[in-house]
Amino acid sequence: xxxxxxxxxxxxxxxxxxxxxxxxxxxxxxxxxxxxxxxxxxxxxxxxxxxxxxxxxxxxxxxxxxxxxxxxxxxxxxxxxxxxxxxxxxxxxxxxxxxxxxxxxxxxxxxxxxxxxxxxxxxxxxxxxxxxxxxxxxxxxxxxxxxxxxxxxxxxxxxxxxxxxxxxxxxxxxxxxxxxxxxxxxxxxxxxxxxxxxxxxxxxxxxxxxxxxxxxxxxxxxxxxxxxxxxxxxxxxxxxxxxxxxxxxxxxxxxxxxxxxxxxxxxxxxxxxxxxxxxxxxxxxxxxxxxxxxxxxxxxxxxxxxxxxxxxxxxxxxxxxxxxxxxxxxxxxxxxxxxxxxxxxxxxxxxxxxxxxxxxxxxxxxxxxxxxxxxxxxxxxxxxxxxxxxxxxxxxxxxxxxxxxxxxxxxxxxxxxxxxxxxxxxxxxxxxxxxxxxxxxxxxxxxxxxxxxxxxxxxxxxxxxxxxxxxxxxxxxxxxxxxxxxxxxxxxxxxxxxxxxxxxxxxxxxxxxxxxxxxxxxxxxxxxxxxx
Amino acid sequence: xxxxxxxxxxxxxxxxxxxxxxxxxxxxxxxxxxxxxxxxxxxxxxxxxxxxxxxxxxxxxxxxxxxxxxxxxxxxxxxxxxxxxxxxxxxxxxxxxxxxxxxxxxxxxxxxxxxxxxxxxxxxxxxxxxxxxxxxxxxxxxxxxxxxxxxxxxxxxxxxxxxxxxxxxxxxxxxxxxxxxxxxxxxxxxxxxxxx
Numbered sequence: 268x269x270x271x272x273x274x275x276x277x278x279x280x281x282x283x284x285x286x287x288x289x290x291x292x293x294x295x296x297x298x299x300x301x302x303x304x305x306x307x308x309x310x311x312x313x314x315x316x317x318x319x320x321x322x323x324x325x326x327x328x329x330x331x332x333x334x335x336x337x338x339x340x341x342x343x344x345x346x347x348x349x350x351x352x353x354x355x356x357x358x359x360x361x362x363x364x365x366x367x368x369x370x371x372x373x374x375x376x377x378x379x380x381x382x383x384x385x386x387x388x389x390x391x392x393x394x395x396x397x398x399x400x401x402x403x404x405x406x407x408x409x410x411x412x413x414x415x416x417x418x419x420x421x422x423x424x425x426x427x428x429x430x431x432x433x434x435x436x437x438x439x440x441x442x443x444x445x446x447x448x449x450x451x452x453x454x455x456x457x458x459x460x461x462x463x464x465x466x467x468x469x470x471x472x473x474x475x476x477x478x479x480x481x482x483x484x485x486x487x488x489x490x491x492x493x494x495x496x497x498x499x500x501x502x503x504x505x506x507x508x509x510x511x512x513x514x515x516x517x518x519x520x521x522x523x524x525x526x527x528x529x530x531x532x533x534x535x536x537x538x539x540x541x542x543x544x545x546x547x548x549x550x551x552x553x554x555x556x557x558x559x560x561x562x563x564x565x566x567x568x569x570x571x572x573x574x575x576x577x578x579x580x581x582x583x584x585x586x587x588x589x590x591x592x593x594x595x596x597x598x599x600x601x602x603x604x605x606x607x608x609x610x611x612x613x614x615x616x617x618x619x620x621x622x623x624x625x626x627x628x629x630x631x632x633x634x635x636x637x638x639x640x641x642x643x644x645x646x647x648x649x650x651x652x653x654x655x656x657x658x659x660x661x662x663x664x665x666x667x668x669x670x671x672x673x674x675x676x677x678x679x680x681x682x683x684x685x686x687x688x689x690x691x692x693x694x695x696x697x698x699x700x701x702x703x704x705x706x707x708x709x710x711x712x713x714x715x716x717x718x719x720x721x722x723x724x725x726x727x728x729x730x731x732x733x734x735x736x737x738x739x740x741x742x743x744x745x746x747x748x749x750x751x752x753x754x755x756x757x758x759x760x761x762x763x764x765x766x767x768x769x770x771x772x773x774x775x776x777x778x779x780x781x782x783x784x785x786x787x788x789x790x791x792x793x794x795x796x797x798x799x
Numbered sequence: 800x801x802x803x804x805x806x807x808x809x810x811x812x813x814x815x816x817x818x819x820x821x822x823x824x825x826x827x828x829x830x831x832x833x834x835x836x837x838x839x840x841x842x843x844x845x846x847x848x849x850x851x852x853x854x855x856x857x858x859x860x861x862x863x864x865x866x867x868x869x870x871x872x873x874x875x876x877x878x879x880x881x882x883x884x885x886x887x888x889x890x891x892x893x894x895x896x897x898x899x900x901x902x903x904x905x906x907x908x909x910x911x912x913x914x915x916x917x918x919x920x921x922x923x924x925x926x927x928x929x930x931x932x933x934x935x936x937x938x939x940x941x942x943x944x945x946x947x948x949x950x951x952x953x954x955x956x957x958x959x960x961x962x963x964x965x966x967x968x969x970x971x972x973x974x975x976x977x978x979x980x981x982x983x984x985x986x987x988x989x990x991x992x993x994x995x
Contacts, residue, residue, distance in 0.1 A: 273827050275837075298839060382838070439836040439851075439862035440823055511862070518861040589865040602866040603889040607881035609907035609915050613810065615846035616902070651844065655904070725839075797971065 274443045276436035279407040280346075280374060281306035283414030288449040290341035290369070291319035293329035295695060296724035297348030298383035299437035300376035304346055305727075316451060322721070324730040325666070325695040326351035330358040330373065334427075337371040338463070340455030342418050349377040350384060352393050354666065354696070359427070363397040364465060364473045366425040368457045370418030376432045379555045379586035383723075385646075385665070387584065389555035391532065394429035398477055400484050401429045401532040402493070403510035407441040409530065413493070415449070420487065424480060433554045435586065436511050485533045493530035496538050498545050499523040505546030506596070507539065507563060509553035515592035516552055524596070529553075534562045543567050550595060551575035554587045614654055622782035623649040625754035626716050627657040629762040630685070634659075637770065640683045641676060645669035645697070647689035648723045648784075649716050660687060667696025674700065674709040683770040686713045691721040694731035698738060701775070705743035710773045712766070715739075716754070718784035726787040739777045748772060754780035802855035803954050804864045806883045809875030810900050811848045814941035817967070818873065819850045821945060825955045825963035826854050836862040845902055847879055854954050873948045875941060876900045877916055877924065878907060884919075892921035894948040894990070896940070898928050923947055925989055931982060939982035946986020957987070 274282060281303045284292065294304040307313045308320045319336075323329035326347045333343035347355065352375050359373060375390035394401035402417050404410040410432065417428040461469050488494065500523035508516040509529040516526060527542045529535070543549060551560040551573065560575040567573060574580045580595040581587070593599040617624050626649070634640045644650055644660030645668065652659040662672060669686035677684035688697050693715050704711055715735055721727040731738060739749050750765050752758060762780065769776035805822070809815045819835055826833040836851040851864045869887050874880035874895040887893065893916065899909055916922055925947060931940040942964065949960055964983055968976045 271827075273823055273833070302839070435836055435862050438839050439834055441834045441859075441862075442827065442832070514860040514862065518865070589861040589863055589868075593865065600867070602885035604867070604884045604887050604919075607884045607915060609912040610878060610881055611903055611905045611907055613845075613847040613879075613903055615811065615844035618844065648844065 270445050271442045272445055273440055274407055274411070275302055275438060275440050276404070276407050276410050276432055277302035277376070277438070278306045279411040279443050280414055280430070280432065281310070282443070282445065283411040284344045284372065285310055285312050285318065286445065286448040287370075287415040287418045288342050288451045289318055289344055290451050291333065291336045292344045292346065293323050293333040294346040295323050295326050295329055295351060296721050296727045297351050297376070298724055299378060299432070299434040300346045300348045300351075300374065301724045301727070302437070303374065312448065322727050322730065326355040327358055330355035330362070333371055334358060334362050334365075334367070337367040337369040338457050340369045340457070341452045342370040344372050344374060346374045347376070348384065349375050349388050349390050350386065350665070351375070352390050356393065359393065360397045361465060362427045363399050363477055364470060365463050366473070366477075367421060367427055368425070368455070369452050370421040371427040372414060372417045372421060372430055373427055374430045374432065376434070376437045377555050378434050380434070382434055385663070387555060389558050390429065390431050391555070391558045394431070394532065397427075397429075398481060398484075399426050399429055400424065400487065401431060403431045403530050403532070404436065405510050405513040405528065405530055406436070407439070407443050409493070410436065411443045411445070413530075416493075424484060424487070426477075426480065426484075431510070433511055433586065485536070488531045488533050489535040489537055491531040491535070494535050494538060495528045496542060497526050499525040501545060502547045505542040505549045507542065507549060507551045507559060509551075509559050511554050512552035512587055512592065515587055515589045516596070518589050519593045519596060519598050521596060521598055529559060534559055534566070536566055539563055539566055543571055548572040548574065550580060552581065552587065552592055552595070615651060616654065617648060617651050618785045620785045621648070622718055622754040622780060623652060623716055625756060625759070625762075626687070626714060626780045627652045627659040628756075629754070629759055629766060630687070630714070631657060631659050633763050633766040633770065634685070636767075637683050639681065640685060641681055642685045642687055643669040643673040643676070645686070645688040645692050647692050649687060649689055652687070666692055667700055670697050670704060670711070670713055671700035673711045673713070674704045674707065677710045678707070682710060684711045685770070686711060688713065688715055689722070690715060690717040690719065690731060690735060691729040693735070694729065694738075698742060701739070701744070701777075702742045704775045708774050711775055712769045713775065713777045715777060715779045717779050717781040718787070719781070720784045720787045722784045722786065726784060726790065735779050744775055744777050748774065748776035750777070751779045751781055754782050800855065800857040801954060802853070802857070803870045803952060804868050805852040805854075805871045805873055805952070806849060806864060806869040806886050807852055807873050808847070808849040808879045808883055810879060810902070811845050813875040813900070815848050815850055815875060818941050818945050819852055821960065821963045821967050822852055822854075822955070824967050825959045828962055829955060829959050831856060831954060832859050834859045834862045847882060849883065871948065871951050873944060875927075875944060878912055881912065881916060890920060892923070892951050893919055894923045894944065894951060896927040896944060897924040898926045923990055927986070930985060930989065934981065934985050936978050936982045936985070939979050942979045942982035943986035943989070946983040947990040949983070949987050950990050
């Protein structure tokens with residue numbers, strides 16, 4: 268049985284995982300990784316096989332639950348955007364120390380050029396830090412095929428395997444050849460307590476065993492069919508082309524250039540040495556940060572000419588493009604048409620009719636009255652409140668930082684300190700910060716702008732829907748300083764009055780403007796119409 | 800080897816990705832190689848969106864179209880068509896809606912914008928929203944645009960594009976399929992007239 272399907276890189280990973288006998292996917296939505304879990308949620312095969320796929324509260328709960336499924340002998344997949352790796356890092360790094368039972372694949376989708384992100388951190392560093400194998404597909408077909416490899420590698424080495432995508436692969440479609448699905452693993456819980464209970468005595472043994480596995484991990488990468496060396500002209504240019512970088516190199520490959528395609532790490536040192544011995548100089552082409560480049564430079568020493576992002580041929584920041592790679596290979600040309608004259612930037616904006624708009628309209632009106640006020644923002648659609656016409660927030664750093672930064676600033680004497688956070692971001696990473704603020708009686712006003720969904724990534728279920736009041740009360744927010752309002756122009760007077768009163772209160776107050784996202788609402792109405 | 804590289808563009812919510820899906824389906828039906836890079840996430844909220852669509856009889860490496868490589872720009876909005884000008888091949892064609900979508904305060908002067916567009920070697924422009932509305936198909940302006948672009952996509956026969964439309968919209972019911980097929984025909988006939 269064999270067929271071809273047109274799939275996004277994300278979907279190729281999802282289907283690859285299902286065909287590799289997946290039993291559960293654990294994830295929090297994040298561009299560009301969201302479509303992996305969505306694909307599994309809609310897959311008939313996943314339904315038939317009872318594959319667990321509901322959204323998790325954050326990447327850490329996702330990683331830990333997946334580790335639990337692996338403990339029980341089943342194959343599990345964790346998916347996130349690159350910054351999600353920061354959130355799950357504790358569980359990820361320690362999962363390498365315990366090791367796994369059922370195959371455990373951690374997929375990080377990096378976003379070089381920051382299309383929808385606040386940095387361009389490169390997840391491969393996390394893989395190296397945790398000392399686990401890393402796989403980096405170059406195309407959709409390889410993404411599909413590699414997931415099965417990753418699960419097999421994970422079970423054979425008894426380690427989590429990190430798989431890394433970048434936006435341009437995650438969100439690009441191509442035809443993928445599909446084979447027959449593998450069966451799922453049997454339920455078979457582990458019972459080796461000495462490796463799972465990481466008390467120092469056990470942890471020391473486990474860590475030593477992880478270190479001892481490094482040679483085997485290295486030799487697997489060294490002999491991996493995913494890393495291929497094709498030699499060209501003796502003494503000429505050698506290119507190390509990692510992941511999607513390989514496509515841009517092959518797009519314009521000049522004759523005689525040698526290429527080491529790099530898709531599995533640790534860096535295959537012997538192949539790099541062979542390439543170096545055959546060639547006179549090396550160019551490292553990789554998307555993201557100069558991860559391989561630094562290692563290649565260290566491996567070959569200061570006398571061997573290595574070029575890449577660190578010394579100029581390729582830009583130090585931003586994603587690779589066919590153009591910058593062609594230029595680095597000396598075959599680039601100028602664009603035939605100059606940029607247009609009649610052109611203006613068109614930044615994204617909050618939808619017309621969106622409840623966040625009414626929240627910012629009210630907030631701006633009140634904040635105007637308090638010259639020292641600061642509004643600490645957070646990650647989501649409402650971050651767009653930073654742009655005109657609202658220009659309403661003073662910060663946006665990481666998931667949950669609105670509440671805790673407002674608290675710290677209030678501790679330092681800032682008044683009024685206001686936090687704006689979305690519903691899904693609040694359950695992801697805001698609740699613990701709110702507890703800190705309650706315990707410290709910090710003078711902050713928290714606005715949980717609740718649109719009943721995870722809107723920015725396309726309207727996924729939000730973990731705390733209909734529970735926000737209960738959560739805040741349980742965390743110790745006082746009843747009289749907790750308000751639920753409906754953000755509509757008609758309620759502007761009520762909302763601004765509550766804001767003024769709560770800003771004056773020297774303690775924690777929470778205001779929950781609650782109205783469904785226009786996009787989600789529209790989709791539900793369309794679905795209803797189609798069904799009737 | 801024959802190939803065509805198409806830059807699809809517009810503003811978030813205008814239906815760019817549906818055009819891309821139909822072209823992808825048509826390419827698959829024709830047994831062509833295909834890569835199609837899309838923009839998801841933040842930029843879909845009323846910002847500029849674009850998709851790189853590459854079709855070829857030979858394997859395709861890069862998911863992205865290089866500068867000067869696009870044989871065709873297909874745009875739901877005239878300023879968005881101009882945004883990707885550096886990607887247009889020297890003799891490439893532009894098929895675009897002529898109706899500005901003004902959701903920013905500093906939108907350029909419309910007359911200057913359209914004359915810059917018209918100065919390009921091969922341009923077909925039409926107020927596709929007006930045409931779609933006049934034809935009683937207000938929700939299918941994007942398929943009018945696809946119909947206009949069809950004569951420039953020699954690799955995909957017209958009949959194959961029709962089949963693809965039928966398949967892509969089939970889950971939305973027969974009426975939606977019919978409306979989109981009709982919109983495609985409307986666009987196609989306009990393209991013939993305007994190009995002459």
